[in-house]
Amino acid sequence: MSLYEIRDLAVDIAGNRLVDKVSLAVDAGQCTAIIGASGSGKSLTCLTPFGLTPGVASGLIRLDGIDLASADVGQLSDARRKLAGFVFQQPLTALTPHLTVGAQLQEATMQAGSARPTRAELVRQLERVGLSRPDERLDQFPHRLSGGERQRVMIAAAIAHGPRLLIADEPTSALDASLRAEIMTLLDQLRAEQGLAMLLVSHDLASVEGHADQLVVMDKGRVVESGPAADIIANPAEEYTRRLIAATPRLDEPAPELSQPGDILLGTRDVAVEFQRPGWRRGRISAVVDASITVRQGESLALVGGSGSGKSTLGRAIAGIGPVTQGKILWQASALPQRRNRTLEMRRSIQPVFQDPVASLDPQWTVIDIVTEPLRNLRPDLDRAECNDSARQALSDVDLPEEFLTRMPASLSGGQAQRVAIARAMIASPQLLVLDEATSALDPLVGAEILALLARLQRENGLSLLFITHDIAAARRLCHRIAVMDDGCIVETGDIQAVIDHPRHPATQRLVAAS
Incomplete structure (x- = not known):
């Protein structure tokens, strides 16, 4: 029996089915990777069974013999604290901004009932994930770290209490290519040494290749194809998978035609x-x-x-x-x-x-307020109607429909949030x-x-x-x-x-x- 298994998983939010008929398994010491475009349901599939999204999960969900589908709030909390570790997609929003790195690592270590760690033990945890100057980092706050450094802290916190299953939602997305390989090698070592099972969400096919044992390709909430990772990457059966692989930038592709710069x-x-x-x-x-x-x-x-x-x-x-x-x-x-x-x-x-x-957008503002903010500060001569007209044009320029103006950042995918951020920058000309x-x-x-x-x-x-x-x-x-x-x-x-x-x-x- 697999350490973690889901079968015919469905996720519903407000009566809408966003994930349907997803099945996968993760064995101890093995890695199953889910890939797909933004909004394909990867993160919902990983996080909803643990009560970490607004969605309602149904189907067979079993972790180390525990039926998560029928678990109450307390049982889900125990499963998260003792059996699972989580590396979230947005490290800046996942880390507590007013706590130092050391305080957050200490809390993560003690969540399963372990004794309070010494400073030397916390330093070793940061050394384990390859963070430079680890003793100094313990006294820093998340905003003082680069994106890659924050992601390393997230990984250290996720494994601090010795989980059996690691849910890693884009654990290398903020890292440069060489560091991605180092982090994946580290996770491979943890799987080998501790029998850690890993469910990995990634769009970095180069990182997945050579590390994932099984691959699940998702699109629009459903599984497109699944099987041994090496076989799918070498010979994808579906057009969608082939497009994912082809979209990855390569140094040997034809050079683009660029305009001539000026002064x-x-x-x-x-x-x-x-x-x-x-x-x-x-x-x-x-x-x-x-x-x-x-x-x-x-x-x-x-x-x-x-x-x-x-x-x-x-x-x-x-x-x-x-x-x-x-x-x-x-x-x-x-x-x-x-x-x-x-x-x-x-x-x-x-x-x-x-x-x-996502972190760069105010979570309590609508898109129209976010996009028009630069005009309110930089163009005081414009009235509200003129600012709103400019926001509609800015969204059109980044290929988003006008209906997005009333949406909140939490409802946006990563790609949609980035388009909103570009619209906010472009509105000031x-x-x-x-x-x-x-x-x-x-x-x-x-x-x-x-x-x-x-x-x-x-x-x-x-x-x-x-x-x-x-x-x-x-x-x-x-x-x-x-x-x-x-x-x-x-x-x-x-x-x-x-x-x-x-x-x-x-x-x-x-x-x-x-x-």
């Missing part, structure tokens, strides 16, 4: 960003060191690097939503002040799109978008759509793009040039195809090899 729009000159060390420690952390880049009108520059390399910190400094310790940010050859001293025109011209599309991992949390089909959307918006509006990513293959579909960051420094720049063909720096070589 220099943005430049940074020896920009450095430092932060005070957390807790009782003295001194400062150098996140960005003497970074100099340029972005031309109508040009896309890829700012590429591994997790924690400083690329998001530099992007936030350029957008005016993060500090600059020294150096200059130049806009059309004139120095830009810190954001609080920038004029409305300066703030309007540079708009950010954040890494986590910016000249430069700063895109922080705009596709890293999305499945291949939706990610390809977002890249195509950005390329179209760039052509139609003469936009410049600063495309922050760890995925060189995705950057190649959109960008003219590349700047590679490592340990806070710009280590290599140039035409993107030339850098891919002949990478000079070891950090660039690792990123190209991982892609």
